[in-house]
Amino acid sequence: MSPRKSTRKATVESPAEQAPPPTSAPLFTAALPVRWRDLDAFNHVNNSNYLTYLEEARLQWLSHVPGPWFDENAMPVMAAVQLNYRRPIEWPAQLSVELFCERLGTSSMTIGHRILDVEDPERLYGDGHVVMVWMDPATGKPVPLPDAIRRAAAQD
DSSP states (O other): OOOOOOOOOOOOOOHHHHSOOOSSOOSEEEEEEOOGGGBOTTSBBOHHHHHHHHHHHHHHHHHHSSSOOOBTTBEEEEEEEEEEEOSOOBSSOEEEEEEEEEEEOSSEEEEEEEEEESSOTTOEEEEEEEEEEEEOTTTOOBOOOOHHHHHHHHTO
């Protein structure tokens, strides 16, 4: 039996058609360089490094949150991530990672993100969101969001 060839043609949408613009101002914008070591054998940023860029942006934002956002009884953990890879990132590039508050729950926060090119803010490399849950490290149980996080997210 011979393999069947598909007659369907792949369509490629522009990044603007794939992701609607955010409806609110960013909570925080991090500027990050693309490092040579971030590249893979295809000479573009390896997909796993997109998550590292998002982690770095979240940590930069958290370091600017006034007031305590973690202690020995409440620490954030990532519960879920959704990341759309919109286009490859090539070296050299300077990135702008925008973070948005999409949802505040009792013990969790959904943080939307967009990875853009600093030189061309219309160039969208990736978007999506992460869910961060604050939990007690001793019990592994969720705890209420710290007030500092609620206040910082409300400044949006």
